[in-house]
Amino acid sequence: MTSGRPARVDLPVEADPTGSGSARLPFVVYVLAVGTFLMLTTEFVVAGLLPEIAGDLQVSVAQAGLLITVFAAGMIVGAPAMALLTRRTPRRVTLVSALVVFAVGHVVVAVASSFPLLLVARFATAWATGAFWAVASVVATRAAGPAASARALGLVGAGGMLANVVGVPIGAFAGQLSGWRGPFWALAALALVAVPLIARHVPRDEDGAPVVSVRSELGALVSGRLWLVLAACATTTGGVLSAYSYISPLLTDRAGIAPAWVPLVLVGFGVGSLVGTVAGGRLGDVHPHATTVAVAVSTTGVLLALSLLAAHPLPTVLLVVLLGLLGLSANPVLSALAVGFAGVAPTLGVALSVSAYNLGTAVGSGFAGRALDSGLGATGPAVVGTVIAALTVLPTVALARVGRRRGAAAPTTTSPVPVGS
Numbered sequence: 001m002t003s004g005r006p007a008r009v010d011l012p013v014e015a016d017p018t019g020s021g022s023a024r025l026p027f028v029v030y031v032l033a034v035g036t037f038l039m040l041t042t043e044f045v046v047a048g049l050l051p052e053i054a055g056d057l058q059v060s061v062a063q064a065g066l067l068i069t070v071f072a073a074g075m076i077v078g079a080p081a082m083a084l085l086t087r088r089t090p091r092r093v094t095l096v097s098a099l100v101v102f103a104v105g106h107v108v109v110a111v112a113s114s115f116p117l118l119l120v121a122r123f124a125t126a127w128a129t130g131a132f133w134a135v136a137s138v139v140a141t142r143a144a145g146p147a148a149s150a151r152a153l154g155l156v157g158a159g160g161m162l163a164n165v166v167g168v169p170i171g172a173f174a175g176q177l178s179g180w181r182g183p184f185w186a187l188a189a190l191a192l193v194a195v196p197l198i199a200r201h202v203p204r205d206e207d208g209a210p211v212v213s214v215r216s217e218l219g220a221l222v223s224g225r226l227w228l229v230l231a232a233c234a235t236t237t238g239g240v241l242s243a244y245s246y247i248s249p250l251l252t253d254r255a256g257i258a259p260a261w262v263p264l265v266l267v268g269f270g271v272g273s274l275v276g277t278v279a280g281g282r283l284g285d286v287h288p289h290a291t292t293v294a295v296a297v298s299t300t301g302v303l304l305a306l307s308l309l310a311a312h313p314l315p316t317v318l319l320v321v322l323l324g325l326l327g328l329s330a331n332p333v334l335s336a337l338a339v340g341f342a343g344v345a346p347t348l349g350v351a352l353s354v355s356a357y358n359l360g361t362a363v364g365s366g367f368a369g370r371a372l373d374s375g376l377g378a379t380g381p382a383v384v385g386t387v388i389a390a391l392t393v394l395p396t397v398a399l400a401r402v403g404r405r406r407g408a409a410a411p412t413t414t415s416p417v418p419v420g421s
Contacts, residue, residue, distance in 0.1 A: 026143040028201040029152045032136040033159030035099065035194055039129040040160035041167030042106065042187050043071055049172060052180035057115045070119050074126025075358040082131035083351035091135050091347075092202040098132035099191045099198065101125070106188035110181045134351035139202055141339055141346075147285060149339070153332035154281015161277050161328070165270035169263070218345075225402060226341040226349060228395040230356040232292065233334050236299070238360030239389025240327035242368040243303055244269065245361075246381040247320060250306075254378040255316040265317055272324025280329030288333050289400035295330035296392035302326060303386040310379050327389075330396075331357070337399070364388050 046053070046067050054064040086094045105125035112118050137153055144152035171183040221227075243250075251257045251265060283291045302323050309315040335353050342349020364384065371380025 025148060025152055025155060028143050028203070029140045029155055031194075031197050031201050032095075032140050033156050033162075035095070035132055035136055035198065036156050036159035037163050037167060038102070038187060038190055038194065039132055040163035041171060042102075042125065042184075043068075043075075043129070044163060045167065045171035045175075045183055045187075046071070049175045049180040049183070052175055056180065057113070057118070059115050063115070066119060067122050069362070071122050071126045071129075072358045072362050074123040075130045076355045076362070078127030079130030079134050079351035079354040079358075080348060082127055083134050083345075083348040086131060086135070087347070091139055092199065092204065094135045095132055095139070095198045095202060096195055098128040098135070099195050101128035102132070103188040103191040106184045106191070110184040110188065130351065130354055133354050134347050137335055137350040138339060138347045141336065143203065150284035150288065150333050150336040151281040153335050154278050154284070157277045157281070157328075157332045157335070158274055161270065161274040165267060165274055169267070221342070221345070221348070221352075223341045223343065225399060226338060226352075228399050228402075229334055229337045229341060230352055232296070232392050232395040232399070233331070233338070233353045233356035234360030234363075235388050235392040235395070236296065236330060236334070236360070237328065237357045238364030239299060239303060239385045239387075239392065240323060241361045241385075242364035242388055243306065243323065243382045243385035244327075245365040246368055246372050246378075249372065249378045250310055250382060251316065251320075254310040255313045256311075257313050257317070265320055268317070268321040269324035272321045272326075273328055276325040276327070276329035277332060281332040284330070284333030284336065288337065289396070289403055291333050292330045292337075292396040293393070293400055295326060296389065296396050299323070299327045300386060300389045300393065303382055303389050307379050307382040307386055310382065360388070 050064045050067075053067070054060060057064070082094075082098075089097075102125055105121045105128065108121040109118055109125075112121065136156060140152040140156045141149035171186075174182050174186065247266070247269075248259075248262050251262050252259055257265070280291060280295065302319055306316065306319045306323065309319065335350055338349040338353035339346040340349075342352075367388075368381035368384045371384045372378065374380050376383055
């Protein structure tokens with residue numbers, strides 16, 4: 001395990017992984033899923049607290065929204081930066097340190113009265129989140145083994161999806177009862193509770209792993225397949241979240257659904273995302289390329305139908321739930337591919353995928369906001385999402401063709417990767 005000799009961990013393309021995919025995942029994967037639940041809760045909970053934050057700090061709601069933008073920007077630059085900066089640090093130490101920084105950042109937010117200080121704290125917290133997400137993904141794939149790595153990433157990702165279903169609504173409700181600072185105190189406390197779990201259950205054999213040079217890590221980025229995966233990461237989330245970010249006006253202004261029912265529809269989206277992420281991880285271990293292509297095509301179809309049928313309440317609600325079920329279900333597979341195609345730099349590879357997800361979200365939601373103010377009105381974001389999602393077909397089909405031509409499949413933790421890199 002501590003040798004610098006590469007260990008091949010290839011996953012056969014479109015093949016049954018000899019039944020091992022049904023084996024129970026290691027407990028550490030569930031612990032890491034709890035960590036991602038905290039990380040994604042903090043990313044999205046602010047959206048439900050913006051009016052309270054704006055009123056307390058005497059800024060506009062639009063200005064308060066910078067707390068979301070700054071967090072996304074921190075994830076974009078922080079994930080790959082921290083992957084490089086912590087490459088000599090044992091992964092267990094990186095995960096624990098990220099949780100501690102996460103907790104401190106939330107305490108600062110909870111006590112600060114200066115809006116600029118809140119922005120700085122959110123930016124720093126995003127760096128810690130990016131570091132945790134990237135390293136957790138690699139640890140999960142290592143612990144699960146090559147035949148179940150996408151399933152493990154699906155479970156880790158499901159922790160993030162569960163944040164939309166449970167964490168964000170509870171955080172918003174708690175904010176109404178105890179003030180907007182309450183959820184940040186709670187997240188800080190939960191992060192500190194998670195520290196001993198991570199310290200105890202992340203394998204210590206990572207601590208003696210060989211260190212790969214920066215030049216070698218950056219050299220791994222010449223992989224054309226890695227950049228195809230990153231393009232798919234950006235467009236798949238960009239397409240879905242372009243529509244989802246502005247789903248409320250679509251439901252109320254276009255479909256005529258009462259505002260009181262909107263949260264219930266959003267819960268339906270969240271539940272669909274949770275189920276889809278877990279199912280996508282399972283399918284991706286057996287049929288990685290088929291899964292990514294099928295999700296890209298079906299998501300495009302759902303968004304197109306949503307654009308065309310938005311005036312009809314029942315079909316719109318069903319399509320929003322279906323969008324949650326399908327739209328992000330290939331993400332664990334794409335993250336697994338990023339780990340594999342990055343070669344000797346798996347942590348950097350998955351960190352770049354985190355950046356790509358957030359970049360796609362930021363760019364897609366920006367275009368969607370403009371479309372909302374255009375002649376397209378409330379259906380504009382769904383139209384933008386359809387176009388962006390359709391672009392996902394290009395890199396996923398290209399990856400499938402390259403995989404068939406090379407006779408190797410899309411690995412989940414792939415071709416030769418030093419176990420301790």
